[in-house]
Amino acid sequence: MPSWMEAGVVATDYTTAVKKAEATLMFAEAAQAGVAVEQFLNRNATALSALSDRLRAAPPSFVVTCARGSSDNAATYGKYLFETLLGITTASAAPSVSSVYAARPVAASNALCIAISQSGRSPDLLASVAAQKSAGAYVVALVNDEGSPLADLADTVLYLSAGAERSVAATKSYIASLAGLAAVTAAWTQDSALQNAVLALPGQLPRAFQLDWSGATSAMRDARNLFVIGRGFTFSVAQEAALKLKETCGLHAECFSAAEVKHGPMTLVRDGFPVLGFAGSDAAGDDVRATGALFRTRGAVVHVANDGGEPGALPALGAHPAIEPILQIQSFYRMVNELAVLRGLNPDSPPFLNKVTSTR
Numbered sequence: 001m002p003s004w005m006e007a008g009v010v011a012t013d014y015t016t017a018v019k020k021a022e023a024t025l026m027f028a029e030a031a032q033a034g035v036a037v038e039q040f041l042n043r044n045a046t047a048l049s050a051l052s053d054r055l056r057a058a059p060p061s062f063v064v065t066c067a068r069g070s071s072d073n074a075a076t077y078g079k080y081l082f083e084t085l086l087g088i089t090t091a092s093a094a095p096s097v098s099s100v101y102a103a104r105p106v107a108a109s110n111a112l113c114i115a116i117s118q119s120g121r122s123p124d125l126l127a128s129v130a131a132q133k134s135a136g137a138y139v140v141a142l143v144n145d146e147g148s149p150l151a152d153l154a155d156t157v158l159y160l161s162a163g164a165e166r167s168v169a170a171t172k173s174y175i176a177s178l179a180g181l182a183a184v185t186a187a188w189t190q191d192s193a194l195q196n197a198v199l200a201l202p203g204q205l206p207r208a209f210q211l212d213w214s215g216a217t218s219a220m221r222d223a224r225n226l227f228v229i230g231r232g233f234t235f236s237v238a239q240e241a242a243l244k245l246k247e248t249c250g251l252h253a254e255c256f257s258a259a260e261v262k263h264g265p266m267t268l269v270r271d272g273f274p275v276l277g278f279a280g281s282d283a284a285g286d287d288v289r290a291t292g293a294l295f296r297t298r299g300a301v302v303h304v305a306n307d308g309g310e311p312g313a314l315p316a317l318g319a320h321p322a323i324e325p326i327l328q329i330q331s332f333y334r335m336v337n338e339l340a341v342l343r344g345l346n347p348d349s350p351p352f353l354n355k356v357t358s359t360r
Contacts, residue, residue, distance in 0.1 A: 017338065017341050021337050021338040021341040021342075024167065024337055024346075024348050025166050026167040026169050026337045026347045026348055027337050029167055029171050029172050030209065030330070030333040030334060031334075032162075032163070032172050033162075033171065033172040033175040033176070033209070033333075034201070034203065034209075035202070036161060036162040036173070036176045037175065037179040037205060039161035039162075039163075040161045040162070040183070041179075041199070044158045044180075044183070047156060048184065049187065051184065051188075052188045052190075055188045056190075060110055062088060062089045062091070062111055062112075063090040063111070063112045063113075064092075064093050064112070064113045064114070065079065065090065065113075065114050065115075066092075066093045066095065066113060066114070066125055066128045066132065067092075067115065067116040068095065068122065068125060069170075070173075070177075070240055071116040071117050071174075071177060073174070073239040074174060074177035074178055075092055075116055075236075076236040077178050077233065078090065078181040080322075081181055081233075082185065084232075085322070093113075093132065094128075095125055098124070098127040098130070099127040099128065104131055105131055109135075109136035109137075111132070111136070111137040113139045114142070114181075115128075115140070116141075116143075117142075117144075117145075118145065118160075118170055120143040120151055125150065129150065129153055129154075139155045140155065141157050142180045143157065144159070144160040144161075144162050144173045144176070158180050160173055161176065166348070167347065167348040167349075168350055169347055169350070174329070175329065175330060178325070178329075182197075182198050182322060183198050193320055194323075198323065201326060204317055204327055205330050208316075208331045209331065211314075212315065213303075213305075213331050213332065215312065216276060216339075217335060219274045220249070220251065220274055220276075221342050223251055223274045224251070224252060225251075225253075225254075225268075225273075226245070226253050226254075226273070227253070227261060227265065227269065227275045227276070228242040228275075229258050229288055229292075230255070230257065230258070230278040230279075231258040231259060231287050232321075233324070234284065234325045235257055236325060237325040237329040238255045238257075238277075241276065241329065241332050241336070245336060248336055249345060250345060250350075258277075258291040269295050270298060270300070271299030272299060273295075273299075273300045274303075275295050275302045276304075277292045277305065277307070278328050278332075279304050279305060279306045279307060280321045281318060285306060285324075288304060289307055289310070292307060292310070292312075296310075296311065296312075314331070316331065
């Protein structure tokens with residue numbers, strides 16, 4: 001184990017560890033995700049309606065997302081929503097293009113720029129958004145800090161309304177970002193099934209948080225490396241889960257799509273290798289489940305959300321396929337918080353990290 005992990009006190013008594021885990025800021029803040037989503041929907045109802053009217057009247061030719069960290073993982077979710085449900089090409093802007101190289105994007109008078117940030121203050125994010133706006137893009141910001149420069153820069157602001165997050169590990173603001181992107185898509189498409197699924201989230205998220213994923217902790221408690229896999233709508237939450245496992249547990253977790261992992265990376269999966277999967281109820285989820293089954297034949301220790309009766313299956317709530325990942329990451333947050341404590345770490349204050357990361 002790394003020296004900073006050895007300095008921690010590993011909780012050997014599981015009941016004691018659970019009690020410690022339930023006392024963290026991360027636990028308390030993740031548990032508030034349902035309230036955060038309800039506040040987002042109520043606060044932004046008028047803005048969402050006006051934005052959807054605008055987008056239907058003048059559909060953008062493409063979408064550019066600007067974000068980093070967990071917010072960039074949320075942007076991946078937006079990409080799948082916009083490309084699968086609206087057929088609009090979506091790409092992630094590289095902030096360094098504007099902040100380091102001072103390059104200007106090609107004129108984008110019919111582009112939609114969606115910026116996602118908790119703080120809305122990182123200089124490279126602001127430079128990237130400003131460059132998109134100066135090129136003619138319409139800027140929509142999903143931001144938690146209502147007094148941020150990003151909010152001032154945007155044409156439309158959707159306030160995440162998640163409230164203060166004191167734990168370094170973002171949880172409820174990430175879930176609010178996912179819900180916000182789903183709400184934008186539902187209003188834009190006027191898809192009643194998706195709209196109803198978004199409205200159901202505040203009631204479902206507390207139920208998802210109560211689901212027992214502790215079966216996965218035994219496989220990861222002493223692990224050094226593991227794969228996290230998803231595909232389609234769940235790829236974003238697989239990215240987020242891998243980030244949180246690194247951030248809170250000091251665990252080298254790599255995220256792959258269920259398709260990409262079958263290329264070079266799968267050669268690493270041998271006997272005892274831990275794999276965590278996120279599978280929805282759609283065809284992409286079928287591929288995650290099939291990949292998990294393949295890895296089990298190699299002796300891997302596989303846990304997959306929404307995996308039916310397979311060994312290592314993790315419970316998951318059913319919903320619209322585009323909404324299921326939001327519920328699954330909520331269940332994961334409780335588990336990873338507990339795992340961090342079991343590994344003798346404080347998920348609220350990982351070493352070398354600050355709550356707001358300012359990059360240029």
